[in-house]
Amino acid sequence: MAEQIDEHKLTAISPVDGRYGRLTAPLSPFFSEFALIKKRVEVELKFLLYLSESRLIRGFTQKEKAYLQKLISDFSLRDGLMVKKIENTTHHDVKAVEYFLREKFQKSSFKGTIPYLHIGLTSEDINNICWRCLAQEALIKVLLPELLSIHKNLRTFARTYRNLAMLGRTHGQAAIPTTMGKEVAVFSQRLEAQITSLKTLKFSAKFSGAVGGWNALCLVFPSVNLPAFSRRFVKSFGLEFHVLTTQIAPNDDIVELLQTLERINLVLINLNQDLWRYVSDGWLIQKSKAGQVGSSTMPQKVNPIDFENSEGNLFFANGIATTIVSKIAISRLQRDLSGSTVLRNLGVAFAHSLVGYLSLLKGLDNISPDKEKIVGELNSDWRILAEALQVILRKEGDTKAFEKVAALTKKGIWKQEDWREVVESFRLTAKSKNLLLKLRPEGYIGLSGKIVK
Structure with missing residues (x-):
């Protein structure tokens, strides 16, 4: 069934909302x-509940608690x-x-609260x-599953x-x-190490007022251990707690x-580029789908567009991430707004990363090695065994082994018979000569096959 095109996809400015x-x-x-x-509504209402549970304001009935929970779940x-309409007047999103909540409370038992x-x-x-709750949820529910799928796919391919x-x-x-x-x-392996870093990452938040000193709350609740009070509230969201902050954490x-x-995206950009080269060399075959067009003029083309699309989106995601990092790590004095407007693009960095991951997965699902082509290329020039020859000569005491073999490689391509002739030209023990004569390019892989777990 053909995909229906949403009109918004044609009018959206950003490709993450439109094309992708x-x-x-x-x-x-x-x-x-x-x-x-x-999420702001949720945090505001949970703070009100927390005040009640901490006996700093009146207790709420079960019916009232259910009402607050319903305001959160049914938002x-x-x-x-309605909130955006109010913001048109306040020009302040959190206010x-x-x-909005004040209006909701006007006709309820919460009017006095x-x-x-x-x-x-x-x-x-x-x-x-x-921001930390949303980023953590997006990471766990969206990005990590795709990264784990890529890792699983790579491990299977490698084995x-x-x-x-x-x-x-x-x-x-x-x-x-x-x-x-x-x-x-x-x-x-590189991807696995960075996934582990993501899984163990801890998010931390503050809850200490306008400049991080609980100034106002000290006046309202003078007998409360406010750092401990705030710590419990922040931890209820699954976050660590910052005691020392400015207005911002x-x-x-x-x-x-x-x-x-x-770092993850750089690893995968590197992978995309290598897979692209293997496709270009004909070592990896791409499955061609019915109706797919590779070029507007060259009918034979099947382009590695999934790897290219992945690479491009991951580069762009990193550009956005770098910009966000360079800004949010700095804030004038106790706080300025420039970091806030930049942080609003956190989802854009996630989005381009996600497109990159999904494109890579699609590309991985469509490739398989052309073993005949790979072996043919491997055996096209036996000079790739020159290292093996020179180390055996060294082992037998030839101090000029490297130079002698290097001089022979400069004469041109070696075929199998040329390799035999070169080996025979050196004075070697029967054991060493027999070892080299039996050696073939596909057998000179050391421990490469064994170290893949």
Whole structure:
């Protein structure tokens, strides 16, 4: 069934909402404007509940608690539009949420509790919890599953082809044999290390007022151990707690998140480029889908577009991540707004990363090695065994082994018979000569196949 084209895809400015909207939709519950407003409502109402449970304001009945929970769970797009309408007047997004809740409370038993909404807090007490909760959820529910799928795919590929010998290249030139599986396993291992870093990343938030000193709350609740009080509230969201802050929490945790994603994306960019080269060399075959067009003028083309698309989106994601990191790590004095407007693009960095991951997975699902082509290339020039010859000569005491073999390689390509002739030209023990004469390019892989787990 053909995909229906949403008109919004044609009018959206950003490709993550337009062209790639179907792929990035899973991030909308975490990084849309609606998602942020809804999370603010949740934090504000949970703080009110917390005040009640801490016996700092009147106790709430079970019916009242259920009402507050329903305000959170049933928060709708219509509610979100009401908040935005209020913001048109306040020109302050968090204050608009407070006023929205005041309106909701006017005709309820919470009317007398209205003064305690947002009491003693600053916007960043709400926002810093929201951003960390949303980023953590998006990471766990959206990005990590795709990264784990890539890792699993790479491990399977590496194990399947760990003994498939192929020509290794250094500086783009023919070097010595390696295996297809081992080369892919390198990326699998690098990715695994960074996934572990993501899984162990801890997010931290503050909840201490306008300049981080609980100034207002000290006046309202003078007998309360406010650092302990705030710590318990922050930890209820699954976050660590910052005691010493300015108006904003140090953003080092979000910096660490983005820099870890940057490292992951660099690993996968490297993988995309290598797979692209293997496709270009004909070592990897791409499955061609019915109706797919590779070129507007060249009918024979089947382009490695999935790897190219992945590479491009991951580069762009890293560019955004670098910009966010360089800004949110700095804030003038106790706080300025420039970091806040930049942080709103956190979801864009996630979105381009997600497109990159999904494109890579699609590409991986469509490739398989052309073993005949790979072996043919491997055996096209036996000079790739020159290293083996010179080390055996060294072992037998020839101090000029490297130079002698190097001089012979300069004369041109070696075929199998040329290799035999070269080996026979040296004075070697019968054991060494027999070893070299039996050696073939596909057998000179060392431990490459064995070290792939």
